[in-house]
Amino acid sequence: MTASDHRHELYTVDQVRALDRRAIDALGIPGYELMQRAAAAALVCLRQHWPRARRIAVYCGPGNNGGDGFLLAALAHEAGLHADVIALGESQGDDAVRARREFELGGGTVHPWQGSGELPLADVQVDGLFGTGLRRALAPDVAQLVRQMQARGAPILALDVPSGVNADTGEVPGESVQADVTVTFIAAKRGLYTAQAPGYAGQLQLEPLGLPESLWHGCRADAELLRVQTLAPRPRQVHKGNNGHVLAIGGDHGTAGAIRLCGEAALRGGAGLVSVATRSEHLVALNSARPELMAHEVNGPQALAPLLERATVLALGPGLGQGAWGHALWLTALESGLPLVLDADGLNLLAREPRQLTGRAVLTPHPGEAARLLGCDTAKIGADRFAAARELARRYGAIVVLKGAGSLVAEPEGRVAVCPWGNPGMASGGMGDLLTGIIAALLAQGCEAWQAACLGVGLHARAGDLAARKGGERGLLASDLLEPLRLLLNGKGA
Ligand SMILES: NC(=O)C1=CN([C@@H]2O[C@H](COP(=O)(O)OP(=O)(O)OC[C@H]3O[C@@H](n4cnc5c(N)ncnc54)[C@H](O)[C@@H]3O)[C@@H](O)[C@H]2O)[C@@H](O)CC1
Numbered sequence: 001m002t003a004s005d006h007r008h009e010l011y012t013v014d015q016v017r018a019l020d021r022r023a024i025d026a027l028g029i030p031g032y033e034l035m036q037r038a039a040a041a042a043l044v045c046l047r048q049h050w051p052r053a054r055r056i057a058v059y060c061g062p063g064n065n066g067g068d069g070f071l072l073a074a075l076a077h078e079a080g081l082h083a084d085v086i087a088l089g090e091s092q093g094d095d096a097v098r099a100r101r102e103f104e105l106g107g108g109t110v111h112p113w114q115g116s117g118e119l120p121l122a123d124v125q126v127d128g129l130f131g132t133g134l135r136r137a138l139a140p141d142v143a144q145l146v147r148q149m150q151a152r153g154a155p156i157l158a159l160d161v162p163s164g165v166n167a168d169t170g171e172v173p174g175e176s177v178q179a180d181v182t183v184t185f186i187a188a189k190r191g192l193y194t195a196q197a198p199g200y201a202g203q204l205q206l207e208p209l210g211l212p213e214s215l216w217h218g219c220r221a222d223a224e225l226l227r228v229q230t231l232a233p234r235p236r237q238v239h240k241g242n243n244g245h246v247l248a249i250g251g252d253h254g255t256a257g258a259i260r261l262c263g264e265a266a267l268r269g270g271a272g273l274v275s276v277a278t279r280s281e282h283l284v285a286l287n288s289a290r291p292e293l294m295a296h297e298v299n300g301p302q303a304l305a306p307l308l309e310r311a312t313v314l315a316l317g318p319g320l321g322q323g324a325w326g327h328a329l330w331l332t333a334l335e336s337g338l339p340l341v342l343d344a345d346g347l348n349l350l351a352r353e354p355r356q357l358t359g360r361a362v363l364t365p366h367p368g369e370a371a372r373l374l375g376c377d378t379a380k381i382g383a384d385r386f387a388a389a390r391e392l393a394r395r396y397g398a399i400v401v402l403k404g405a406g407s408l409v410a411e412p413e414g415r416v417a418v419c420p421w422g423n424p425g426m427a428s429g430g431m432g433d434l435l436t437g438i439i440a441a442l443l444a445q446g447c448e449a450w451q452a453a454c455l456g457v458g459l460h461a462r463a464g465d466l467a468a469r470k471g472g473e474r475g476l477l478a479s480d481l482l483e484p485l486r487l488l489l490n491g492k493g494a
């Protein structure tokens with residue numbers, strides 16, 4: 001194993017700081033040398049991305065992130081680039097002070113930021129304002145500097161973390177640098193992959209700074225990044241009974257679309273059979289649009305019972321409503337004890353009548369539903385998605401998919417995976433119904449709940465990316481994902 005094998009591991013800021021300390025104390029690599037390595041790696045990254053850059057502007061904050069910036073400027077100057085440095089106040093800490101002096105001794109001039117003024121012309125701007133040490137929203141004068149950098153229009157390389165992003169949670173409490181590329185050092189910070197951070201980090205590049213494998217011994221990552229996965233090819237002799245029978249329950253008056261998308265996704269996700277339990281008015285439309293779906297009129301729990309006997313997995317909630325009909329079906333379905341995916345009104349009803357779920361169960365809340373399930377407001381969910389997903393999984397005894405940019409999958413024992421795929425085109429109606437159907441299909445084919453949730457979230461997001469590559473993000477429809485989903489599920493199209 002080498003340090004680069006850790007690139008799917010995600011760490012909290014405290015863990016990254018502990019790794020830094022360990023490199024210094026246990027491995028005897030001075031902090032200043034780490035800073036030199038970070039600056040050298042960042043300059044290589046800059047030249048890879050912008051080989052024609054001749055003038056750079058480096059913005060340095062008071063801490064070690066600024067130290068990285070000063071050393072990068074010094075190296076760039078030595079390499080014959082023109083490097084302007086703009087500093088926010090005095091440097092603090094021995095390493096940052098020494099880095100600043102090194103730049104000045106090499107002939108560089110530091111321009112203090114006075115709260116206003118023109119910024120230098122540059123082919124590339126380097127953000128060394130704040131890294132993992134950011135503790136609060138940027139102050140108004142720093143926010144002003146960031147807005148001016150952004151208005152300059154030159155591409156931005158962020159050192160370690162885009163300044164303004166909380167590297168632990170992905171939250172952006174005020175203004176933040178919006179980077180084109182973020183080169184992050186030593187270990188991947190978990191917050192860069194979720195919440196608001198993906199909109200600010202641009203392309204993420206991890207530089208482990210040549211640290212030895214022993215650095216990671218005994219340090220368990222807080223979370224992991226999902227990897228590209230698919231299912232093994234089917235044995236030649238299977239029949240449809242081997243691939244499970246999904247029963248999708250929902251589609252109250254006026255919401256046929258949700259349950260149809262869910263059912264179609266279960267079919268495209270490879271379930272052997274898919275039945276739909278819904279209102280009678282939807283039957284004709286469902287049968288004619290997708291004859292492979294077996295649509296059944298269900299007026300109440302009695303009509304549901306025989307369908308539950310034949311099903312192996314439930315997709316419970318899309319368009320279910322929270323009225324008497326939906327509630328009665330919800331209760332009966334939960335009492336069946338079948339493995340299930342619970343979404344939409346299935347989750348809202350759970351928030352109203354909380355209970356521990358048993359067996360293989362996956363909950364797929366968006367932040368609003370998550371807030372209802374935890375009895376808090378949506379802002380609290382966004383402030384720490386890792387904590388929210390873990391608490392949901394623990395409280396309800398289920399695997400939880402917390403949707404939104406950088407979807408999280410959490411299990412009750414605390415394991416968390418983060419999805420690095422997906423795009424803003426997927427913020428449209430029906431995408432959640434699709435995810436529910438996909439995960440149900442994977443459960444039906446024998447996946448454990450954790451595996452079904454991780455694989456389903458990954459396939460859904462990658463199908464969204466594939467569909468967006470073809471036709472763009474705006475106007476992307478949930479049903480556009482069905483065909484790419486099938487390709488990816490069969491290991492094609494990536
Ligand atoms: N040995 C190490 O620890 C290494 C650290 N490195 C760099 O050092 C960074 C961490 O350095 P630091 O811990 O010094 O932290 P930062 O440089 O991120 O920021 C800390 C400074 O910012 C101030 N501050 C925090 N939030 C603020 C806000 N909203 N407005 C104004 N001031 C604010 C703090 O009071 C402190 O002075 C990493 O992100 C990385 O770039 C790298 O050089 C690699 C090695």
Ligand SMILES: [K+]
Pocket residue numbers: 065127128129130131158159160161162163
């Ligand atoms: K930064």
